[in-house]
Each structure stands twice: as structure tokens, then as C-alpha cells.
Amino acid sequence: MTAERQSRPDRLMRVLHRVVSGVEWLHRNSRLDAGPPRPVNHDFSLVISRISTEADGVRSLRLTRPDGGALPAWQPGAHLDVLLPSGWKRQYSLCGPPGERRYYRIAVRRLPDGGGGSREIHDELAEGDRIVARGPRNAFPFVAGRSYLFVAGGIGITPILPMVRTAATRGADWRLVYAGRSRASMPFLDELAGLPADRVWIRPDTEFGIPAAGGELLAHAPLGASVYACGPVPMITALRLGLPGSTARGLHWERFSAPPIVDGRAFTVELTRSGRTVEVPADRTALEAIGDVLPDIAYSCRQGFCGTCHVPLLSGQVRRRGRARGDDVAICVDRGQGHIAVDL
Known part of the structure; x- marks a missing residue:
């Protein structure tokens, strides 16, 4: 023994x-x-290998490495930070085939009254030009599930399209509602034509007279579906209001713009490293006001959840509207109460 x-x-x-x-x-x-x-969150050079017209005022750019090598992997919902030759930094969703690493594809709608990034891409960039990119990053993650309703408004089809293809590949039960001003303004309709017609509803305002209501969009949701939506604020608001009365069980969204400021109050932000104090009016975000004096400040989603603009809060109290935790503050949406100091 x-x-x-x-x-x-x-x-x-x-x-x-x-x-x-x-x-x-x-x-x-x-x-x-x-x-x-290979790090995925760093600056790297890309060549514009192809420019295509996808709709009225919408161009897509195919981006490749100068040496033809593989690009960092990405998942549906991911975006690139694009650093343009002028110095503008803009974020664009990856809308190519899921898992494709030989090239990235982004699509850009020209905004005549925008900040200038879209005009530069449309009017000044050509095939063969180089740009600098950062990422890819994902502030709009696509979670595995059994059933989905995808809702896209106009250029909001860009993050949604890879999600649709992924859901179809996985054998999930899915439906897509694609709204826009007119068919001529809606990119990638030719690609959607290759999907099962009974799962895709194209809804241009010109053919229905008015924009779709939330209940109308949600009526297409499979039982217990997760809703993924990208589009203008009114569309997202309509979906949020209509969700409790629908058969869907959750809503994940990405807006075209930052959420509106509701009941905002003016406050001041002390930038301790820069030695400046910034006044933030009631109708502006701290990110916007700080950007006036620190133009290179990093940001991405402007909705409070990606973490790019989170900075250490050194003193003061904030009303939290984003996902900053502990001693951080999301300067894109969080608001100070009186005077706050941050490490900038």
C-alpha cells in the first residue's frame, strides 16, 4: 500500500x-x-485603390496597404479613424465583406454643410492617394444571437451591411428595413438585391410620403429579435419609443450625430496640464468646447460608450451620461456641476 x-x-x-x-x-x-x-490601434498608411459612386452624393473608398499586406482583423460594427491630409479626423464604418483583410471599404456621404471631412474626400482625394488610418475600433459591437431586426437610415447602412451578411452566414433569423429619402440617395441597393427579397424591405420616403414611424419599422422584427439600428436621431428615437410595444427584446443603436443636450447647464473645465480653463455653455458639450483650444483631442463615437475621450477627473462632480467609470469623465456627454478639473 x-x-x-x-x-x-x-x-x-x-x-x-x-x-x-x-x-x-x-x-x-x-x-x-x-x-x-500586430497592434490594431495604431496609425498606419493606406492607399485609396478604388473609388466608386454608390448613390447620389455617396462614394465608397477601397483602402489597401501600400505593400499589399493583410490588414488588422475587424468585426461588424467596427470603424476606422481616418486622418485626412488636411488634418481633419473623421470616423467611418467598415462596410466591406466581413472578415475581409485584403482591403477595407468605407462609404462617405458628401455633406455640403458639414465640418469639411466629407467635402475633402469627395472633392480632393483620388485613386492612388494615401491617407492615414487608426484602428479599427468597435463602439457598435454585434453580439451573437438567434434573431435580429436590422434598421438602417440612409448612410447608416454602412455598419449594418456587414451585420446582415454575418447573420445570414450564421443561419440566424433576420430581417432588414432600409429607409432613406429616395432610392437614388440610398447606397448599396445593388448589393442588397442579392439577399432574399422576403427578408429585406426598402422604404424610401418618396414612395411612402412620410418617414417611417417606430412601430412601422419594428413590425418586421422576428419574435424576440435583437434590433440593431443606425441612422438619424429621429429614427433612433422612434425605435426607442416603439420598442416596448413590439415583439423585439432589445435595441442597439448608433447615431449619425451626438445625442442632443437636454436640460444642459453651463460649467467650467480646468485643463490642468494645459493650464487653461474652458467655459462650456449650456448648449455645447465639454468635448466641443475643449476642442476649440485643443483641436487634436481624441474622440470617436461622441455618444459616451467607446471610451476614446474618457479623461481622468481630478476634482469636481459630474452628471454622468456615458459609460465612464471611477475617476474618469466622458467629455463628449458627461456634464460638470459647477467647476471640474481634468487631466488635459
């Missing part, structure tokens, strides 16, 4: 030693084969 008790631990230790040695060998050799890990 004594010998048996001793031999079992000995055999066990020998087995464990072989297992550990094998794991260490695999770890060393897999790293040698794979090479150093």
Missing part, C-alpha cells in the same frame, strides 16, 4: 511535466511561426 501511494504521485508528476513541457514548446514555436503580434 505504501509503495502504491508513492508511485501514483510520481507517475502524476511525470505526466504533468510532459504536459507543461509540451505547452511551452507549442508556445515558443507558435510565436516563432506567427511573428510579433
Whole structure:
């Protein structure tokens, strides 16, 4: 009995030693084969290899590495920060085939009254030009599920299109409602024509007279569906109001713009590293006001959840509207109460 008790631990230790040695060998050799890990949240150069007209005022750009190498992996809902030659930084959803790493595709609607980024892309960039990108990052993650309703408004089809293709590949039960001003203004209708017609509803305002109501959009949801929507604020608001009376069970959305400021109050932000104090009016965000004096400040979603603009809060109290936690503040949506100091 004594010998048996001793031999079992000995055999066990020998087995464990072989297992550990094998794991260490695999770890060393897999790293040698794979090479150093490639970071995904850094600046890198891209070439505009193709520009296509997708709709009235909408161009798509196919972006590749100058050396033709593989691009960082991405998931549906991801976007790129695009650093334009003029210095503008803009965010555009990846809308190419899911899993494609030979190229990225983004689509840009020209906004004559916008900040200038879309005009630069439409009027000044050409095939063969280079831009700098950062990312990809995902502030609009697509979660695995059994059934979905996808709702897109105009250029909001860009993050939705890869989600639709992924849901179809996975065999999920899905429906797509695609709204817009007119068919001529709605990009990628030709690609959607290749999807099952009974799962896709194209709804231009010109053919129905008025924009769709929330209940009208949600009427297409499969039972228990998760709703993924991207579009203008009125469309998102209509979906949020209509959700409780629908068969859907949850809503995930991305807006075209930052959420409106409701009951805003003026406050001041002390930028301790910069030695400045910024007045934030009741109708502006801290991000906008700080951007006037620090134009290079980083931001992405402007909705409080991606974390790009979160900065350490050194003193003061804030009304939290985003997802900043602990001692951070989301300067795109959080508002100070009186005077706050941040590490900027």
C-alpha cells in the first residue's frame, strides 16, 4: 500500500511535466511561426485603390496597404479613424465583406454643410492617394444571437451591411428595413438585391410620403429579435419609443450625430496640464468646447460608450451620461456641476 501511494504521485508528476513541457514548446514555436503580434490601434498608411459612386452624393473608398499586406482583423460594427491630409479626423464604418483583410471599404456621404471631412474626400482625394488610418475600433459591437431586426437610415447602412451578411452566414433569423429619402440617395441597393427579397424591405420616403414611424419599422422584427439600428436621431428615437410595444427584446443603436443636450447647464473645465480653463455653455458639450483650444483631442463615437475621450477627473462632480467609470469623465456627454478639473 505504501509503495502504491508513492508511485501514483510520481507517475502524476511525470505526466504533468510532459504536459507543461509540451505547452511551452507549442508556445515558443507558435510565436516563432506567427511573428510579433500586430497592434490594431495604431496609425498606419493606406492607399485609396478604388473609388466608386454608390448613390447620389455617396462614394465608397477601397483602402489597401501600400505593400499589399493583410490588414488588422475587424468585426461588424467596427470603424476606422481616418486622418485626412488636411488634418481633419473623421470616423467611418467598415462596410466591406466581413472578415475581409485584403482591403477595407468605407462609404462617405458628401455633406455640403458639414465640418469639411466629407467635402475633402469627395472633392480632393483620388485613386492612388494615401491617407492615414487608426484602428479599427468597435463602439457598435454585434453580439451573437438567434434573431435580429436590422434598421438602417440612409448612410447608416454602412455598419449594418456587414451585420446582415454575418447573420445570414450564421443561419440566424433576420430581417432588414432600409429607409432613406429616395432610392437614388440610398447606397448599396445593388448589393442588397442579392439577399432574399422576403427578408429585406426598402422604404424610401418618396414612395411612402412620410418617414417611417417606430412601430412601422419594428413590425418586421422576428419574435424576440435583437434590433440593431443606425441612422438619424429621429429614427433612433422612434425605435426607442416603439420598442416596448413590439415583439423585439432589445435595441442597439448608433447615431449619425451626438445625442442632443437636454436640460444642459453651463460649467467650467480646468485643463490642468494645459493650464487653461474652458467655459462650456449650456448648449455645447465639454468635448466641443475643449476642442476649440485643443483641436487634436481624441474622440470617436461622441455618444459616451467607446471610451476614446474618457479623461481622468481630478476634482469636481459630474452628471454622468456615458459609460465612464471611477475617476474618469466622458467629455463628449458627461456634464460638470459647477467647476471640474481634468487631466488635459
